[in-house]
Amino acid sequence: MEKISVFSGLIAPLKRSNVDTDQIIPAVYLKRITKTGFEDGLFANWRQDPEFVLNQPQFQGAQILVAGPDFGTGSSREHAVWALRDFGFKAVFSSKFADIFRGNSGKQGLIAGVISEADTEAIWAAIDAEPGLNATVDLPSQKILVGELEVSFEIDEYTKWRLTEGLDDIGITLQNEAAIAEFEANRASWKPKTLPAKGV
Amino acid sequence: MSQKPLTLAEKLWRDHLVVKGENGAPDLLYIDLHLIHEVTSPQAFDGLRLAGRDVRRKELTIATEDHNTPTTDIHLPIVDPTSRAQVQALRDNTKEFGVRIHSLGDKNQGIVHVVGPQLGITQPGMTIVCGDSHTSTHGAFGSLAMGIGTSEVEHVLATQTLPLQPFKTMAINVEGTLRPGVSAKDIILAVIAKISTGGGQGYVLEYRGSAIRSLSMEGRMTICNMSIEAGARAGMVAPDEITFEYLKGRPHAPEGADWDAAVEYWKTLQTDEDAVFDAEVFIDADNLDPFVTWGTNPGQGVSLLDSVPNPDDISDPNEKAAALRALEYMDLVPGTKMKDIKVDTVFLGSCTNARIEDLRSAAEIIQGKKKADHIRMMVVPGSQKVRLQAEEEGLDKIFKDFGADWRFAGCSMCLGMNPDQLAPGERAASTSNRNFEGRQGKGARTHLVSPVVAAATAIRGTLSSPSDLEK
Numbered sequence: 001m002e003k004i005s006v007f008s009g010l011i012a013p014l015k016r017s018n019v020d021t022d023q024i025i026p027a028v029y030l031k032r033i034t035k036t037g038f039e040d041g042l043f044a045n046w047r048q049d050p051e052f053v054l055n056q057p058q059f060q061g062a063q064i065l066v067a068g069p070d071f072g073t074g075s076s077r078e079h080a081v082w083a084l085r086d087f088g089f090k091a092v093f094s095s096k097f098a099d100i101f102r103g104n105s106g107k108q109g110l111i112a113g114v115i116s117e118a119d120t121e122a123i124w125a126a127i128d129a130e131p132g133l134n135a136t137v138d139l140p141s142q143k144i145l146v147g148e149l150e151v152s153f154e155i156d157e158y159t160k161w162r163l164t165e166g167l168d169d170i171g172i173t174l175q176n177e178a179a180i181a182e183f184e185a186n187r188a189s190w191k192p193k194t195l196p197a198k199g200v
Numbered sequence: 201m202s203q204k205p206l207t208l209a210e211k212l213w214r215d216h217l218v219v220k221g222e223n224g225a226p227d228l229l230y231i232d233l234h235l236i237h238e239v240t241s242p243q244a245f246d247g248l249r250l251a252g253r254d255v256r257r258k259e260l261t262i263a264t265e266d267h268n269t270p271t272t273d274i275h276l277p278i279v280d281p282t283s284r285a286q287v288q289a290l291r292d293n294t295k296e297f298g299v300r301i302h303s304l305g306d307k308n309q310g311i312v313h314v315v316g317p318q319l320g321i322t323q324p325g326m327t328i329v330c331g332d333s334h335t336s337t338h339g340a341f342g343s344l345a346m347g348i349g350t351s352e353v354e355h356v357l358a359t360q361t362l363p364l365q366p367f368k369t370m371a372i373n374v375e376g377t378l379r380p381g382v383s384a385k386d387i388i389l390a391v392i393a394k395i396s397t398g399g400g401q402g403y404v405l406e407y408r409g410s411a412i413r414s415l416s417m418e419g420r421m422t423i424c425n426m427s428i429e430a431g432a433r434a435g436m437v438a439p440d441e442i443t444f445e446y447l448k449g450r451p452h453a454p455e456g457a458d459w460d461a462a463v464e465y466w467k468t469l470q471t472d473e474d475a476v477f478d479a480e481v482f483i484d485a486d487n488l489d490p491f492v493t494w495g496t497n498p499g500q501g502v503s504l505l506d507s508v509p510n511p512d513d514i515s516d517p518n519e520k521a522a523a524l525r526a527l528e529y530m531d532l533v534p535g536t537k538m539k540d541i542k543v544d545t546v547f548l549g550s551c552t553n554a555r556i557e558d559l560r561s562a563a564e565i566i567q568g569k570k571k572a573d574h575i576r577m578m579v580v581p582g583s584q585k586v587r588l589q590a591e592e593e594g595l596d597k598i599f600k601d602f603g604a605d606w607r608f609a610g611c612s613m614c615l616g617m618n619p620d621q622l623a624p625g626e627r628a629a630s631t632s633n634r635n636f637e638g639r640q641g642k643g644a645r646t647h648l649v650s651p652v653v654a655a656a657t658a659i660r661g662t663l664s665s666p667s668d669l670e671k
């Protein structure tokens with residue numbers, strides 16, 4: 001996973017609340033056997049509408065999404081995070097996230113930052129005033145800079161640490177590599193191995 | 201130094217602890233065996249590729265094809281494109297990463313939870329994981345065996361460890377002697393009906409008592425298999441002479457001095473006398489009847505001698521609502537005798553009840569008998585090896601003479617990911633483990649039963665126990 005610190009990118013508004021994971025990526029896209037390539041499924045139903053925000057020319061290449069409350073509710077599918085990530089998003093902000101979605105985001109290198117509802121409205125207004133605006137996300141100091149506006153966001157310390165260090169679950173476990181190797185060195189030699197044995 | 205008495209589950213935890221978690225962080229446990237199949241592994245391998253990681257312990261990893269595989273014409277390409285792609289991905293991934301695989305046609309191909317024990321690679325005292333909830337089956341050997349999700353599959357592939365929060369322990373004491381025609385499946389269906397489908401949540405169950413001790417390994421596997429249907433993370437039975445006898449001489453069992461060392465360790469895998477469980481449940485085996493489900497979750501079961509329950513008699517409002525919904529889906533009327541329920545299909549298969557002993561017990565009942573005309577019976581051995589052994593013993597002939605369909609190994613109608621499905625509205629007596637709405641096909645109605653009840657049902661055409669046949 002890439003380490004995240006301070007980055008700038010195009011910011012887009014998603015003026016809807018209760019965006020559930022079925023909307024983020026409909027079930028028909030879950031049959032894949034890969035872990036990438038889910039960008040085509042992102043908001044697939046909504047994207048059929050030419051008016052949908054992510055279809056508009058000024059928001060092409062957006063990396064930061066600011067959505068209404070209760071984002072990522074519903075089914076626990078990790079694919080919702082994969083789809084946002086594959087589409088190019090590095091951060092999503094909302095005044096409220098579903099817990100599982102927020103957990104999955106941290107594991108996949110996507111910032112899910114909590115901002116107040118007032119700040120959500122303020123950012124939307126700033127974008128409306130100047131569509132195609134770039135914003136800067138500063139993870140270490142937990143701030144978003146949108147034009148003149150400076151907004152702080154919440155993220156738990158543990159997730160912030162793993163995002164700034166670029167550590168996925170496996171990366172965190174592998175920090176204990178020495179302990180794993182030591183455990184392996186002490187395992188009984190008769191423990192079964194899957195290498196071909198008698199007659200199989 | 202006096203040591204705190206431990207339960208079996210706690211001993212296994214202690215013996216696999218790599219790093220103790222601090223400040224609420226999970227413990228890191230070592231995984232002795234990682235079983236893989238085609239449905240939950242493709243994205244895990246893809247994740248490894250994306251991160252440039254390798255499989256840490258190829259020699260502790262083994263794959264088989266089961267969920268999607270056809271049970272007829274196995275020499276032909278798989279018809280459904282999604283199924284075909286998943287199976288092909290498993291073949292490609294195991295080849296690329298150097299993991300042993302048993303593919304369709306191979307004698308060790310079959311349901312992942314049948315293959316491990318049959319190879320003798322499932323042994324007491326191990327931690328075993330698989331991206332499949334019924335991994336609990338392997339707990340029958342006195343191992344800590346758990347189902348995991350795809351992200352965890354990737355984690356185990358890369359690190360051979362898993363971060364886990366400790367769980368609570370529950371003793372399920374089953375004392376007494378089973379009457380003829382009553383089997384392991386009836387014990388576990390009775391346990392689930394007693395503690396409900398959520399009763400085991402957060403627990404590892406240990407099945408104990410004289411009725412469990414006298415069960416064969418097959419019977420113990422049937423019970424541990426369905427621990428997940430009680431909501432438990434895992435189920436286990438302490439190893440004993442029956443366990444050692446089952447393992448001795450199997451391809452991956454230790455030999456010579458290794459065998460002695462292993463048995464010496466295995467014998468320590470007992471819950472200490474003074475150890476305290478977080479919860480205990482008692483079941484009287486003497487008075488147990490054959491058990492069947494009437495509803496759409498495995499906890500909705502009754503004695504085969506009973507009738508379809510009346511939702512009005514259920515006091516809990518949620519359970520009552522669930523019962524009403526279930527009866528509507530199952531098209532059943534309260535008060536109907538379970539034995540009067542007519543079924544269309546009998547499915548003998550799945551990781552719960554498709555081992556050689558299950559096939560033998562069903563064959564014994566149908567031998568020389570005639571199948572009810574309207575019944576379709578499908579027999580799907582749990583593995584290709586079970587199939588071959590059954591053929592050696594002539595069981596296939598008994599099933600075929602009876603008019604049953606003798607198939608190749610796989611999950612088959614247990615979940616209907618391959619073409620083996622029930623039609624909408626079709627009613628089945630099934631030896632599998634889940635009777636959820638639509639599990640065996642859209643609109644399909646499932647009654648969970650033991651292999652001998654399945655056999656008796658195929659003869660009489662209505663849900664029946666073997667004792668109904670003698671009259």
Ligand code: SF4
Pocket residue numbers: 266267311312313332334550551552610611614615632633
């Ligand atoms: S037989 Fe059924 S329960 Fe068992 S692994 Fe296959 S699909 Fe799952």
